[in-house]
Amino acid sequence: MSRQGTRGVDLRKVNGELFSLTYGALVAQLLKDYEDDEEVNKQLEKMGYNIGVRLIEDFLARSNVGRCNDFRETADVISKLAFKMYLGIQPVVSNWSAAGDEFSLLIENNPLTDFVELPPGHSQLNFSNILCGVLKAALEMVQMEVDVRFVQDTLKGDNITEIRLKFVKRLEDAVPVGED
Amino acid sequence: MADEVILEYLHMEIISQFYRSCEKSDQDQCIAKLESLGFRIGQSLVERFTKESPRFKDELDTMKFICKDFWNYVYKKQIDNLRTNHQGVYVLQDNKFRFLTQMSNGKQFMEAAPKFLALPCGMIRGALSNLGVNCVVTAEVSAMPACKFQIQIQRA
Numbered sequence: 099m100s101r102q103g104t105r106g107v108d109l110r111k112v113n114g115e116l117f118s119l120t121y122g123a124l125v126a127q128l129l130k131d132y133e134d135d136e137e138v139n140k141q142l143e144k145m146g147y148n149i150g151v152r153l154i155e156d157f158l159a160r161s162n163v164g165r166c167n168d169f170r171e172t173a174d175v176i177s178k179l180a181f182k183m184y185l186g187i188q189p190v191v192s193n194w195s196a197a198g199d200e201f202s203l204l205i206e207n208n209p210l211t212d213f214v215e216l217p218p219g220h221s222q223l224n225f226s227n228i229l230c231g232v233l234k235a236a237l238e239m240v241q242m243e244v245d246v247r248f249v250q251d252t253l254k255g256d257n258i259t260e261i262r263l264k265f266v267k268r269l270e271d272a273v274p275v276g277e278d
Numbered sequence: 279m280a281d282e283v284i285l286e287y288l289h290m291e292i293i294s295q296f297y298r299s300c301e302k303s304d305q306d307q308c309i310a311k312l313e314s315l316g317f318r319i320g321q322s323l324v325e326r327f328t329k330e331s332p333r334f335k336d337e338l339d340t341m342k343f344i345c346k347d348f349w350n351y352v353y354k355k356q357i358d359n360l361r362t363n364h365q366g367v368y369v370l371q372d373n374k375f376r377f378l379t380q381m382s383n384g385k386q387f388m389e390a391a392p393k394f395l396a397l398p399c400g401m402i403r404g405a406l407s408n409l410g411v412n413c414v415v416t417a418e419v420s421a422m423p424a425c426k427f428q429i430q431i432q433r434a
Contacts, residue, residue, distance in 0.1 A: 113281055113282065113285065113351075114281065115323070115326060116285065116319070116323060116351070116352060117281070117284065117285050117288065119319050119322050119323060120285065120288060120289070120292075120319055121288065123315050123318045123319050124288075124292055124315065126318075127311065127314075127315055131299065141295065141299075144295075145291045145292075145295050148291050148294070149284070149287045149288065149291050152287055153283070153284070153287060156283050183281075184281055184283070184284050185281070185284075186281065213322070
């Protein structure tokens with residue numbers, strides 16, 4: 099009948115598009131509100147942080163992974179399980195530092211930037227900065243303080259999108275005062 | 279499907295971000311902002327959804343598209359009930375609205391419901407506006423998680 103054409107649409111893909119469009123509209127609104135790239139980066143990271151704190155619970159519940167023995171294993175879980183599960187992509191883990199405490203996630207098709215073209219004059223903006231916040235918060239919830247930042251972004255004309263993660267320290271559970 | 283979770287989290291966080299950044303006094307403005315954000319999303323979504331589909335017969339046909347296909351894409355279910363007075367008012371009832379399912383069913387969070395409905399309202403308005411229908415969309419909750427969207431067509 100009349101609407102046959104649209105029924106064949108892949109629901110999974112639609113969901114991804116809805117997500118990208120929602121995120122894009124959000125960034126546009128933030129840019130209008132704050133008029134400053136750095137401030138927008140900060141806000142996006144903060145939002146990501148709040149999402150990450152919750153997302154890790156969901157992730158652990160669904161994925162059934164146990165403790166990671168080292169940072170390399172963590173990197174694998176992030177790329178092969180977490181990114182795959184939530185964004186449907188599998189970033190490449192590479193550029194390990196000699197000490198094994200720093201690596202890069204190389205993202206080829208970032209779904210967040212599916213429909214995005216950065217207008218001129220926004221060289222400071224990290225469009226997908228929310229990812230940094232999510233990663234930082236999620237890892238913090240499993241006792242790892244990690245420094246996360248964007249190094250390259252295809253939106254700015256780089257060949258690939260690169261997020262750098264640097265292990266800072268292990269967080270110890272703080273025992274509330276008065277308890278042993 | 280796990281990726282639905284991130285959309286829900288993102289939506290929640292957008293709301294709290296907007297409310298964090300504005301003063302207590304201009305909360306109305308937050309609702310308006312969320313609505314316009316939704317408008318923009320609805321507009322671009324419907325462009326993609328209807329790319330390959332034939333022209334709609336009439337207004338009711340357009341509404342049916344919103345209730346069935348559009349709702350299905352966005353909320354993974356169809357609208358449970360569509361009513362109209364045939365004079366430009368349509369009421370869409372969703373008995374289990376996705377963005378309200380995470381809240382408790384009692385009266386406790388009734389006050390919080392409007393901010394979770396502003397963006398969806400905007401999405402409907404944006405979608406319809408791109409299909410050539412100008413309207414005002416309002417939402418009403420009488421018992422969580424059910425929700426009624428009222429669409430009032432504006433004829434110029």
